[in-house]
Amino acid sequence: MVQPLEIQLERCKVKKIKPPQNQLGFGVYFTDHMFIMDYSLEKGWYQPRVVPYQPIVLDPSAKIFHYGQTVFEGLKAYRTEDGRTLLFRPQKNIQRMNRSNERLSIPQLNEKVVLEALELLISADQDWIPTEPGTSLYIRPFVFAVQPALGVSPSTHYQFVIIMSPVGAYYPEGVNPVKIFVESEFVRAVIGGVGEAKTAGNYAAGLNAQENAKKQGYSQVLWLDGIHKRYIEEVGSMNVFFKIKGTVYTPSLNGSILDGITRSSIIQLLTHWNIPVVEKVISIEEVYEAGKDGSLEEAFGTGTAAVISPIGELSWQDDKLVIQNGLIGELSQRLYDALTGIQKGVNSDPFGWMVELDLTP
Known part of the structure; x- marks a missing residue:
């Protein structure tokens, strides 16, 4: 019988100075502690611990550096007006992380252990959870190969780490519409690849196009499919939705699109409101x-980081398309208010999405 893992807690001796909540940015500041757990073929996952935030020391031949065997997740903790701490659908993040792990030949994580780790880590750093409107505590779990060997094969050793960062808006524009560049040259992923996994290489592959888009004044890149370069997939950090003649359309999951947790939540909300929502193949020409x-x-785009991000302009092959006169649409605003209201504990949660943490010492 496998014995339950006991998570050790080592508190930091000197706490960091917290930044002003109106100057958080996104992923710039990090809390006092982090979670670490090791893996080996012989022991499985072992030695889970919360320790002071610190550098990770790796051998130069660690497989992560050479073969990119890593996956990550992103979720948020929220402080309610009455002082409760809520997580938004954390089980979905763990389940998706294990699907990514399977695709990258990384061992599965125990959902119960990860949830316990999250609760202990957030409890240790609960005074880092910001309370101003639009802020939250962003949580970044990630796992990577640490075996020091250059043979091309799955690693025999891994580390699983969780770090946390108090954040404001992901885009400088906030909930105001963003301008998106439609990429026609580079591709992000193809069906059968690792596009549906949340792995570092997917994002590295998009950096070149993203930098080119920013030089032209655009916030993000809208990716088209890797074969025909005409079917819409996703934005660099978001899934994407289009409202046409009263019906909301979003690209169907095809193996190269990330199964977004915010995406599925938006689909549930729209269905709950009796607003038609269709998952289908969508061409850029149709839009x-x-x-x-x-x-x-x-x-609009959807994702953990930005929640809802209205799209005010698309640029495809030098053809600019202004949407909703560059202003936020009524539905986008309604979805943003509804979802963030649930996350902050202001609105009722008819879906059972929020998990309340017991942070009693």
Whole structure:
């Protein structure tokens, strides 16, 4: 019988100075502690511990550096007006992380252990949870190969780490519409690859296009499929939705698109409101035609970091398409208010999404 893992806690001796909540940015500051757990073929996952935030020391031949065997997740903790601490659908993040692990030949994590680790870590750093509107405590779990060997094969040793960062808005624009560049040259992923896994290489592959887009004044890149370069997949850090003639469309999951947790939540919300929502293959031509004939009413991205990000402009092959006159649409605003209200404990949670943590010492 496998014995339950006991998580050790080592508190830091000197606490960091916290930044002002109106100057948080995104992923710039980090809390006092982190979680670490090791893995070996002989022991499985072992030695779970919360320790002071510190550098990770690795051998130069560690497989993560050479073969990119790593996955990560992103979720948030929220402090309610009445002082409770809530997590948004953490089980979904752990389940998706294990799907990514399976694709990258990384051992599965125990959901119960990860949830216990999250609760202990957040409890140790609960005074880092910001309370101002639009802020939250961003949580970044990640796992990576540490075996010092250059043979091309799955690692025999891993580390699982959780770090946390108090954050404000992901985009400088906040909930105001962003401008998106439609990428026609580079591709992010193809069906059968690792596009649906949350792995570092997917994001590294998009950096070049993202930098080019920023030079032209665009916040992000909208990726098209890797074969035909005409079917919409996702934005660099978000899934994407289009409201056309009263129906909301989003690209169907095809193996190269990330199964976003915020995406599935938005679909549930729209269904709950009796707003038609369709998952289907969508071409960029369809969206532009709808934009030109006036039937494209809104477009927005969804993700843990930005929650809801309205899209005010698309640029595809030097053809600019302004959406909703560059202003936030009524549905985008309603979805943002509803979802953030649930996350902050202001609105009722009919879906059972929020998990309340017991942070009693």
